[in-house]
Amino acid sequence: MRIVSGLASGQVLQRVKNAAAAAVEGECAAAGPVVARLTAKGKPLPRWKDLKVGSAAGGRFTVQLKGIPTGGPYKLTLTVGKASVQIDELFVGDVWLMAGQSNMQGIGNLAGAPKPHPLVRCLHMDGAWRRAEDPLHLLSISPDAVHSGGSPKTYAEARKEALKGGKGVGVGVFFALEMLKRTRGVPQGLIATAHGGTSMAQWDPLKKTEGGNSLYYSMLSLWSKTGQPVSGVLWYQGESDCSETASRIYTEKMQAFVAALRADLRLPKLPFLLVQIGRYTVAGPDSGRWWEAIREYERLLPRSIPNLAVVPAIDLPLDDAIHVGSDGLAELAKRLARPAARLALGDKKERPEPEPLAAEVIAGPTLRGTRSNLVRVRFKNLVGGLRSQGLPSGFALLDMDGAIRQSYFRVNLEKDAAVIYCEPNTINNAAAVLYGPGVNPHCNLYDGRGAALPAFGPLYFGKGLRAITPFLPACDATALQPLPADGVASMPFPARDAFPAHRVSSGPSNGFMSEHARWEGKPGWAAFHFAFECAEAMPLKLLLGYDGPFRFAVDGEERFRDLNGTNPAVADTKNVETILNAGRHEACVLMDTNGGKAWGFWFRIHRTDIGSERVPKRDYALPVFTS
Numbered sequence: 001m002r003i004v005s006g007l008a009s010g011q012v013l014q015r016v017k018n019a020a021a022a023a024v025e026g027e028c029a030a031a032g033p034v035v036a037r038l039t040a041k042g043k044p045l046p047r048w049k050d051l052k053v054g055s056a057a058g059g060r061f062t063v064q065l066k067g068i069p070t071g072g073p074y075k076l077t078l079t080v081g082k083a084s085v086q087i088d089e090l091f092v093g094d095v096w097l098m099a100g101q102s103n104m105q106g107i108g109n110l111a112g113a114p115k116p117h118p119l120v121r122c123l124h125m126d127g128a129w130r131r132a133e134d135p136l137h138l139l140s141i142s143p144d145a146v147h148s149g150g151s152p153k154t155y156a157e158a159r160k161e162a163l164k165g166g167k168g169v170g171v172g173v174f175f176a177l178e179m180l181k182r183t184r185g186v187p188q189g190l191i192a193t194a195h196g197g198t199s200m201a202q203w204d205p206l207k208k209t210e211g212g213n214s215l216y217y218s219m220l221s222l223w224s225k226t227g228q229p230v231s232g233v234l235w236y237q238g239e240s241d242c243s244e245t246a247s248r249i250y251t252e253k254m255q256a257f258v259a260a261l262r263a264d265l266r267l268p269k270l271p272f273l274l275v276q277i278g279r280y281t282v283a284g285p286d287s288g289r290w291w292e293a294i295r296e297y298e299r300l301l302p303r304s305i306p307n308l309a310v311v312p313a314i315d316l317p318l319d320d321a322i323h324v325g326s327d328g329l330a331e332l333a334k335r336l337a338r339p340a341a342r343l344a345l346g347d348k349k350e351r352p353e354p355e356p357l358a359a360e361v362i363a364g365p366t367l368r369g370t371r372s373n374l375v376r377v378r379f380k381n382l383v384g385g386l387r388s389q390g391l392p393s394g395f396a397l398l399d400m401d402g403a404i405r406q407s408y409f410r411v412n413l414e415k416d417a418a419v420i421y422c423e424p425n426t427i428n429n430a431a432a433v434l435y436g437p438g439v440n441p442h443c444n445l446y447d448g449r450g451a452a453l454p455a456f457g458p459l460y461f462g463k464g465l466r467a468i469t470p471f472l473p474a475c476d477a478t479a480l481q482p483l484p485a486d487g488v489a490s491m492p493f494p495a496r497d498a499f500p501a502h503r504v505s506s507g508p509s510n511g512f513m514s515e516h517a518r519w520e521g522k523p524g525w526a527a528f529h530f531a532f533e534c535a536e537a538m539p540l541k542l543l544l545g546y547d548g549p550f551r552f553a554v555d556g557e558e559r560f561r562d563l564n565g566t567n568p569a570v571a572d573t574k575n576v577e578t579i580l581n582a583g584r585h586e587a588c589v590l591m592d593t594n595g596g597k598a599w600g601f602w603f604r605i606h607r608t609d610i611g612s613e614r615v616p617k618r619d620y621a622l623p624v625f626t627s
Contacts, residue, residue: 001028001061001083006227007076010129012091012121012189014228018070020092023227024063028056030080034063037077045069056080068092072119072187091121093187094179094344095230098172099219100237102196102323103275105137106170109319112326113169119187120176126155127225132176135168136192144212144221147195169326174333175234182341191230193219199240200253205260220264231344232271233261234336238298239277239322242290250297251304258305271307271343273336274298276454278313280439281321288438289402295436295455309339311353312454314436315443335451352381354447359433359459364421375420375433377459384448385415394443395420397430398458399470404437418445431465431615432458460616467610469622471511471571472530472603476501480524483592488525489563493553493588496529504528512569514600521596528589532605535621536582541606545571548598551590552576566594571602584626
């Protein structure tokens with residue numbers, strides 16, 4: 001008598017309302033009723049001493065096991081006459097499907113591996129259930145070529161080889177131990193299907209027709225050996241999609257993947273627990289934007305995929321350049337256990353993970369005589385308020401092009417918000433806030449239960465967001481000229497080629513056109529010339545800031561003057577409202593150095609017919625500075 005499908009020694013059956021069922025088929029020479037005996041510690045369970053569960057005929061038997069209580073290990077004996085077959089270890093609990101790339105596969109140092117537990121089991125890639133012990137993902141034992149190349153090794157060979165490498169700790173065992181604790185001893189099962197370095201294109205559900213050459217097929221094939229539903233999916237993937245092309249379709253790919261998996265597993269509400277990708281210490285200088293993009297796309301997935309939760313890894317310690325270390329994986333397991341309890345076990349006391357709610361610019365204190373601006377970022381789902389390990393860090397302010405334009409010198413934490421302090425004026429060039437910039441940021445914000453903030457952004461300022469150009473990046477400036485008796489009050493605006501000129505560039509973070517080095521302590525006047533193009537007629541505000549007697553002209557017509565300008569220069573303190581036609585426009589700034597006390601000016605342009613709600617969409621034209 002032999003079991004062919006539906007049950008295996010060491011298996012964890014998925015509980016449904018604290019009991020499990022299994023449809024079992026096998027081979028049997030005898031015929032007649034099939035009787036089951038289920039024992040725990042040598043004693044039969046109630047109703048399970050000699051329970052008729054099926055029948056045998058024609059060399060086959062079929063069995064329907066129902067109402068197997070949560071717990072284990074159990075010993076199951078199936079008998080037909082004098083023939084019998086026995087499952088020495090059987091458990092009923094929660095089963096989790098693990099998939100993704102290397103950080104789910106597990107590349108942490110084995111020196112930090114968790115201690116195995118007899119109630120935590122793993123269905124390995126060779127289709128056998130064993131006690132869960134890192135490394136769980138032994139690709140070379142899989143019968144599928146996508147993992148093993150088509151020449152599988154034995155479990156003993158593969159494990160011996162893996163132990164020599166000193167790597168292989170993943171989040172799986174840590175997670176199962178955490179769930180074992182939360183459920184007060186309910187057995188936990190893990191199905192190992194992850195594969196390092198894989199992209200969403202390789203996990204494409206449409207490739208399941210390729211059989212063993214498909215990651216998706218291999219995952220379904222291994223799961224199908226259980227004959228059981230699962231509690232949820234643990235997913236950690238995205239690093240291999242950190243490119244311009246792949247990131248643009250990441251959300252679409254994930255939506256299709258989750259939908260297909262739920263359909264194929266026949267679990268339309270299957271909980272999906274996703275880890276937001278973390279850090280990479282050796283990525284190229286231009287790859288940061290794509291890591292930021294994938295993190296943000298992952299963070300937003302719950303808005304389009306129900307029963308999906310995202311937990312961060314941005315702050316976790318690594319065991320190499322890209323893989324979360326064993327100590328970090330222990331923390332990650334706790335983070336995954338919270339939404340697992342909420343979504344899979346129905347724990348209504350477990351709150352969702354922290355999320356940014358909104359960002360806004362607010363008035364700050366006066367610094368060196370100038371009113372500063374602050375950025376307040378508010379959050380939801382915080383339990384016990386916001387706190388940090390050390391000085392709060394991890395934020396960046398971005399301009400409309402997504403470039404980091406300025407840093408901050410302080411972050412104050414309120415109960416449900418972080419307040420970012422910047423130098424006076426620097427906030428004027430920002431449009432959004434980012435938490436977790438680049439590939440290797442330092443992030444350290446948590447709530448009172450220890451739930452970390454996810455990397456997020458760009459989160460555009462909801463209050464006062466304007467369709468505005470960057471500050472003037474460069475212009476031509478004349479050398480200092482002798483000052484007339486009445487200063488710059490009555491002198492004409494000089495033509496662009498009337499005096500020798502040099503090029504002046506603004507600082508990349510603050511946009512200030514500074515001539516301090518040339519003007520300090522010297523009286524005189526100087527002119528600045530620049531141009532900008534309008535793609536269409538536009539209502540505009542020409543935004544000015546300056547620290548000396550100042551005049552401003554566009555296309556030869558004076559638009560503004562302030563002969564009493566003094567230090568300090570403050571961006572956007574004056575504005576000129578106008579409507580400019582499509583085409584090129586020449587601008588000229590005329591300044592008196594105020595005896596060498598003046599430094600320079602600010603200039604940028606606000607298009608006034610674009611509302612705040614349209615600004616992030618970028619579906620409009622702005623003036624463009626030209627040489």
